[in-house]
Amino acid sequence: MKPKVATSNNAPVSDEKTKKAHENWIEGIDPSLEVMSAIPLVLSTPVKLLAENRITDKKHLFVRNIQDLDEGMTMEPLPLEGWVIELSGLIMPYRVLIQAKDLLDMEQVEYEMILQCSGNGRNNFGGIKGTPWDQGGVGNVRFTGVPLKAILARYNVQVDPQVKYITGEGQDAAMGLEKPDFEHSIPAADVLDRGILALKLNGEPLPGIHGGPVRLVTPGLFGTMQIKWLTRLRFETAESANFYHATEYRVPNTLLKPGEKFKFSLENSRPTWDIRLMSYIFEPLPGAHLKAGPVSIRGVAYNDGKAPIESVLVSIDKGKGWTPAELQIPDSPFSWYEWKTEQTLKRGTHEIWARATDALGRSQPLDGRIFWNPNGYEWTGVFKSGVTVE
Structure with a gap:
């Protein structure tokens, strides 16, 4: 179920386009969520909805896509049957294929945790391009899934001690020939300590729009590091040089003056990993x-x-x-x-x-x-x- 929304950029949509978008709304999402972008789909949660319940209902939860997955534009779960997650890199055996449906037979754990876009609150900085987030890019949810470390043990996977990062990729594809495909590297210590392959959101099968059928979830990290529609994990010694990891989702290592120019590199900046206070x-x-x-x-x-x-x-x-x-x-x-x-x-x-x-x-x-x-x-x-x- 693909949303027939009315704009193709990350600029805020007009009232007329918002109205048109709501006429073709994804069933199950509260229509009072604000349309921030249509392609890729970005929806912001009014703070008054966050205040209603301790656990943010899936129909109220913000949506932040960097790339859309056509079959993922639904509040229904996607089928686990036929979905495969590949493990590769500095591991033995060097390549392991995991059938997602087999995860259902493994013991699962649940985390109550913050899910937050790293751009949440961007408008407060003033005059910055990008999705114009106010304070609606956050929610308090419960993710349930199988710990990655348990999966490694189940499949007798040995991780090389040199591995420092685990890079996640999803099924979503680049939004045009000029755009790179999306991926992120996460400190291996964090993922191996508490990372899960999530299958449920708030006790129900993970909706497609929120990354189902399988999403890499590591509590304490910003939402961009919680990889939707997970298909591959690479065990590596260095961070990814991918645009979204090496340039886009980073902050400078030093303080800047508002408006100051800055050219990002892996050496002069850090990824938006840990959620801020x-x-x-x-x-x-x-x-x-x-x-x-x-x-x-x-x-x-x-x-x-x-x-x-x-x-x-x-x-x-x-x-x-x-x-x-x-x-x-x-x-x-x-x-x-x-x-x-x-x-x-x-x-x-x-x-x-x-x-x-x-x-x-x-x-x-x-x-x-x-x-x-x-x-x-x-x-x-x-x-x-x-x-x-x-």
């Missing part, structure tokens, strides 16, 4: 009109799972004063932490801020533009919600 305000949402007096403020915070989040501070006076919020510790370090507090607001306009800090001492900068980069990746600035009190 972030917080959201779910209540009140930006633009809300409130009554003067006690106001409930709640939201979520998350990071890469490498250290627990220790605090979320809330300010109602643009950072002049801060109040600790009540923080709920989740079972999974890779999911979001729910928090809440109550503040008294007087009449007028207010900007509520939320700022998270974790056990490694990492904290959200008051102005996230300090990490400006020409690709607009890894926004981690303090979340701000402007409200009117009457």
